Amino acid sequence: KKVFGVIGLGKFGFYVAKTLAEAGAEVIAIDKDEDKIRKISDLVTHAYLADALEEQSLEEAGILSADTVVISIGENIEASILVTMLLIGRGIKEVIAKAVSPLHGEVLKRLGVARVVYPEKEIATRLARSLLVTGVLEEIPFAPGHSIFEIKAPINLINRTLKEADLRRRYGINVLAIKRGNKVIVNPSAEEKILKGDVLLILGSEESLLTLS
Amino acid sequence: KKVFGVIGLGKFGFYVAKTLAEAGAEVIAIDKDEDKIRKISDLVTHAYLADALEEQSLEEAGILSADTVVISIGENIEASILVTMLLIGRGIKEVIAKAVSPLHGEVLKRLGVARVVYPEKEIATRLARSLLVTGVLEEIPFAPGHSIFEIKAPINLINRTLKEADLRRRYGINVLAIKRGNKVIVNPSAEEKILKGDVLLILGSEESLLTLS
Ligand SMILES: Nc1ncnc2c1ncn2[C@@H]1O[C@H](COP(=O)(O)OP(=O)(O)OP(=O)(O)O)[C@@H](O)[C@H]1O
């Protein structure tokens, strides 16, 4: 059974630990702040009050035999980098680290972390992009020029079936789901009608979206 | 032309302002920290050193006539709430605020913000979910029980066409794209073959993913 470690229980580390633990995973959480440890101790397998820079403490916590460790130490870049080095040097197979700046992230990459995460930047750019296009509630980019968009049903498509709207052929748009009130129709059939108030989850290029609206 | 305001230039606010500005939008940025203002001043339309709690300063910055304002004040919950109240009271049509805790977010909602954002929590839960299922590189939930998954091509599907794999009928899985090296085939045709090393972007239920792997 896979063992996860989480070092640093700011908002990011806390929710990583909580989500893993709620799914039944074994989680070892470490932080030097007593309140943070108290907050998480009921949720995870083991919560240790410790300075992650002290290898002995990491040993005692059992985190050095974890399969995956997530490091989320924010303001103290030095500690983030040194703890990362410690774990990688001790052979942790998968180290994932949160970075607070591109330079910080670059250092972590070069030390050999499997993944560098920039939570604020990711959500910020997603929010900003959804603000730039009216009617787009959400944009999740996944390839250059292509995204998954959540859009309000365009006026000209209301009361037409997906077959009639013919979006794939006309615009290269794939309708993935229709949100209607609080139900979601995933992978809707061609006979499904688009109604007023529907939110469409579509896959397409940014140009196709502009052509549509 | 739409005017955006961003108050609070921590990592989240900074990248919201930067992304909007890079897309050509008019952005007014406010922060009380000189270094933050200096960092952003070349990127945005107007950058003002000011305490957002001083209504006079907000007036002079022109932010009270913005269409959308994003408030990203972190540690100081009181300031975040009071600035939000100020903007909503002055009739800003769309206020979006970053929250540092569920309770904080609930207050902001009740004041009337259009959207409350929890960047660290969102990315943390996404990361944790992708760590729980081997082979899942990314999971983007969009409806109860359904997500968009990025998965390594399952061994049993290698060298089969999408038509042969018959994923939609057999598992209710819709293959949205195939990432191969650094190219991405969006909305692939039925004749497309799945090759070793491919990353599939699929839409389906969590059960369908488990059945597949
Ligand atoms: N050497 C260390 N050993 C253990 N824990 C540490 C160490 N240094 C910092 N931490 C812990 O890391 C946690 C996260 O750090 P910090 O709050 O600076 O990050 P943050 O980026 O603001 O967090 P978030 O944005 O995720 O809320 C804190 O709870 C802090 O106590």
Ligand SMILES: Nc1ncnc2c1ncn2[C@@H]1O[C@H](COP(=O)(O)OP(=O)(O)OP(=O)(O)O)[C@@H](O)[C@H]1O
């Ligand atoms: N009253 C205020 N007026 C203007 N700016 C403010 C005020 N209070 C705080 N700020 C600014 O808000 C910014 C963000 O606050 P803070 O750094 O606490 O948030 P954060 O949650 O750690 O940021 P992030 O996670 O986005 O990096 C800071 O740059 C700070 O100077």
